Amino acid sequence: MFYRRAGIRFTRYGQERQIWPLPLDRRIMLLILLLALAAPYLLDRLYLVGYLLPWIIWATAALGLNLLMGTAGQIHLGYGAVIGMGAYGSVHLVRAGAPLELAMLVGGLISAAVGIVFGAAALRVKGLYLAMATLAMQYIVDFVISHVPFISGGSQATITVPQVRFLGIPIVGDAAVYYMALAICVIVTLFMLNVRRTSFGRALAAVREKDYAAEVIGVDTFRFKLLAFWVSSFIGGVVGSVLAVCYLRSISPDQFHIELSIQLVAMVIVGGMGSVLGSFFGAALILFAPIVLNNLIGFMADSMEMQISTDLRAHVPLMLYGGLIVGFLLWEPLGLAKIYNNMRNYFLVWPFRHAQR
Amino acid sequence: MDWLLIAELGINGIFVGLMYGLVALGIVLIYKTSGLANLAQGALAMTGAYATWAIAVPLGVPIWLAIPLSLVAMFGFGAATERLALRRMIGQPVIMAIMLTLGIEIMLRGLLPGFAGAAVKRLDIGIPGTPLFLGDLLINRATMIGGAVSFGMILLSLLLFNSRLGVVMRAVSDDQTASWAVGIRVERAIAISWGLAAASATVAGVIWGATQGVDWSLSLLLIKALAIAILGGLDSIPGVLIAGVIVGVAESVATGLLDPLVGGGTRDIVASVIILLTLLLKPHGLFGREHIERI
Numbered sequence A: 001m002f003y004r005r006a007g008i009r010f011t012r013y014g015q016e017r018q019i020w021p022l023p024l025d026r027r028i029m030l031l032i033l034l035l036a037l038a039a040p041y042l043l044d045r046l047y048l049v050g051y052l053l054p055w056i057i058w059a060t061a062a063l064g065l066n067l068l069m070g071t072a073g074q075i076h077l078g079y080g081a082v083i084g085m086g087a088y089g090s091v092h093l094v095r096a097g098a099p100l101e102l103a104m105l106v107g108g109l110i111s112a113a114v115g116i117v118f119g120a121a122a123l124r125v126k127g128l129y130l131a132m133a134t135l136a137m138q139y140i141v142d143f144v145i146s147h148v149p150f151i152s153g154g155s156q157a158t159i160t161v162p163q164v165r166f167l168g169i170p171i172v173g174d175a176a177v178y179y180m181a182l183a184i185c186v187i188v189t190l191f192m193l194n195v196r197r198t199s200f201g202r203a204l205a206a207v208r209e210k211d212y213a214a215e216v217i218g219v220d221t222f223r224f225k226l227l228a229f230w231v232s233s234f235i236g237g238v239v240g241s242v243l244a245v246c247y248l249r250s251i252s253p254d255q256f257h258i259e260l261s262i263q264l265v266a267m268v269i270v271g272g273m274g275s276v277l278g279s280f281f282g283a284a285l286i287l288f289a290p291i292v293l294n295n296l297i298g299f300m301a302d303s304m305e306m307q308i309s310t311d312l313r314a315h316v317p318l319m320l321y322g323g324l325i326v327g328f329l330l331w332e333p334l335g336l337a338k339i340y341n342n343m344r345n346y347f348l349v350w351p352f353r354h355a356q357r
Numbered sequence B: 001m002d003w004l005l006i007a008e009l010g011i012n013g014i015f016v017g018l019m020y021g022l023v024a025l026g027i028v029l030i031y032k033t034s035g036l037a038n039l040a041q042g043a044l045a046m047t048g049a050y051a052t053w054a055i056a057v058p059l060g061v062p063i064w065l066a067i068p069l070s071l072v073a074m075f076g077f078g079a080a081t082e083r084l085a086l087r088r089m090i091g092q093p094v095i096m097a098i099m100l101t102l103g104i105e106i107m108l109r110g111l112l113p114g115f116a117g118a119a120v121k122r123l124d125i126g127i128p129g130t131p132l133f134l135g136d137l138l139i140n141r142a143t144m145i146g147g148a149v150s151f152g153m154i155l156l157s158l159l160l161f162n163s164r165l166g167v168v169m170r171a172v173s174d175d176q177t178a179s180w181a182v183g184i185r186v187e188r189a190i191a192i193s194w195g196l197a198a199a200s201a202t203v204a205g206v207i208w209g210a211t212q213g214v215d216w217s218l219s220l221l222l223i224k225a226l227a228i229a230i231l232g233g234l235d236s237i238p239g240v241l242i243a244g245v246i247v248g249v250a251e252s253v254a255t256g257l258l259d260p261l262v263g264g265g266t267r268d269i270v271a272s273v274i275i276l277l278t279l280l281l282k283p284h285g286l287f288g289r290e291h292i293e294r295i
Helices: A023-042 A045-071 A079-095 A100-124 A128-147 A173-195 A199-209 A211-216 A221-248 A258-271 A276-303 A310-314 A316-331 A335-348 B003-034 B041-056 B063-084 B094-116 B141-160 B164-174 B176-181 B186-212 B216-232 B237-262 B266-281
Strands: B132-134 B137-139
Touching: A023 A045, A023 A173, A045 A079, A045 A173, A045 A199, A045 A221, A045 A258, A045 A276, A079 A100, A079 A128, A079 A221, A079 A258, A100 A128, A100 A221, A100 B266, A128 A258, A128 B094, A128 B216, A128 B266, A173 A199, A173 A221, A173 A276, A199 A211, A199 A221, A211 A221, A258 A276, A258 A316, A258 A335, A258 B094, A276 A310, A276 A316, A276 A335, A310 A316, A310 B094, A316 B094, B003 B041, B003 B137, B003 B141, B003 B164, B003 B186, B003 B216, B003 B237, B041 B063, B041 B094, B041 B186, B041 B216, B063 B186, B094 B216, B137 B141, B141 B186, B141 B237, B164 B176, B164 B186, B176 B186, B186 B216, B216 B237, B216 B266, B237 B266
Parallel strands: none
Antiparallel strands: B132 B137
16 A cells, blocks of 8 residues: 555566665655755754764664674674774874864774774684674773773873864754764665675675585685675774764763674664664664653653662663563564564555565 | 782682683583573673572571572573573574573663662672781682682582483583484473573672672673683583683783783783684684584
8 A cells, every 4th residue: 555566567677676676665765865854954953963863873883783794694792892993093083184084084994904803803713703702802992992092092081073074064063963974874875775786795695694605606705704894894983983073072982882882783683684774773772762761761750659769770771772682583583674574565565465476 | 020929819810710710611501502602691690699699688598598599599590591582592593592692691781780779789608808828928718719619610510411411411512403313302401501500600690799799790700701611612611620720810910910011901801812812723712622514
């Protein structure tokens, strides 16, 4: 009913290979893009800066991690450290006077260089060993960031981000900050949508399914594992600089600890591994569910005179992250994207279910 | 070079390492039977400590009774975790099961401090706080007793593998399908190994809770336990003993010698460095069995 799949039959391969083969999907995407562009004029400042901005930034980061975990099938528990390296690299460059565009790219390259080191572990080990290697590396990078004064500026220091210009536009005010984050988000999203249609994406999928088998059919596993880490870490570094410039405004080592990595892993799993749309869903759920639940608990405490300790409210996010990861892995391993897809497939031909392929 | 200081650091490191090893024992037990690393082991230790505290302090049960009670409760908790969560992961990619244990770890880390209060709780198991002097060496009495208990527990688990149950678990670790074919209840063996892992984590949690207080930071034992389990080889219990001593001594000596140079914090990084070096140089650890993969 909503999608009108009935009557749409493709006659050329090119038509079916489009990113959004159905005309309605294209219209919806256009509408969402227009809404996203108009958001600074439609939304209250609180919602724009407090909700929409972190959502698109974290969704971009989740997309980068999803390339590694979903598309290439490599566990990465240290993505927060990668983002941190990118953020510190680009902020230091900006402070030294480099233009933001260059700083962003160099930040990405620094992250990619660190990411290659993570990836080197992936060449030796995989599966659970890789999970532990990346976990260990997260702690090591944390230690390096906070203990090298050249990077962090001292153990307890925070580094403020100076005023910058992006593509000639000064990044001041909420709208400019939002548009910059949105631009990066759109670029990364388009990249991720296209990756699976390229030979690169297909090679990653082969590596994900079984790396030995991929090697047998002629995929250079060594190269593509490293490339997956490289590309994903590059995205992480760029997101790190966007995070620093647009959202955090001043960075300190504790913002890139293991908690950030866990948050991102939770986003990828809850949203759906390997799904672009899922990264957005997952980021929204992981970012906003603790806020909503906290408000709900606060509301209950006020209205029903219940005694709820601050300890409980402080630990709501952790409970939710863990609970959501466990719940989704047990009941819907493919995440929110799969739930959305099931509904979409149902309504695609509703009420003529027999017309489904 | 102050040899007395190094000797002191080394001896205390051995005991601390054995205490870490008790947490690692659970990881090895679970890996031996089900072939997946339990990233919730730190949180299990924390849960055990909280359970003992909850039985001993708010309920007023004497500590000698509270510890066995919480051991039984945690055995049930571990087995229930396997039954309700991990068993549904059979046949799924191993990444899923690992992420599941990580999710359990995060959830427990939020649930327990959230409901029991985040302030550090004192757990008194009757070890006097005064240090012990051995000649000129100063030895922490709590870590010494803890290390001795851990050593005993790890030896006990070695003996366990000679019992009937242990033979079953060895068979399951060798080949799950083959054990199934000869009538061994594979699921039950795995559930028992989870229960034993939770129980040994509880002992570790109680010992650590007695030395540093019970709070969420007990779950940080995970990374040290992982370092020991990986260095020793994930499926080797003698490896736990030896790697535990190595990790404990390395950490203690690094803390004593390097901290003044780099300004603190080396204690948390030694375990990570050991994990990384082991995985890069000898992924299967010192005593681990080489894993042969079939397509």
